[in-house]
Amino acid sequence: MSKQDPLKALKQDPQGAALLGDKQALAALLQSDEAKTLAQLLQSVGGDGLKAAAQSAAAGDGAALSQLVKKLQSDPRGAKAMASMDKKLGH
Secondary structure, three states, rough: OOOOOHHHHHHOOOOHHHHHOHHHHHHHOOOOOOHHHHHHHHHHHHHHHHHHHHHHOOOOOOOOHHHHHHHHHHHHHHHHHHHHHHHHHOO
């Protein structure tokens, strides 16, 4: 499995790069109710493994973080928050 820098991948995506370049939009997104819900759910489903998963993803191995995202998607609140964020981002 090849390891890819998640930030690099985000920068290569036109919508991701645009969001990263718009500090006000990024700040608004991070302060949204959806982002707060996802952060709370990540903490509850990830527990002690959340920090390790984030560190692994930052090092280029997103497998553990992918598993956490799958858990979020299986939770009705997580799925709703993710769909709402996608809609806000124009996906």
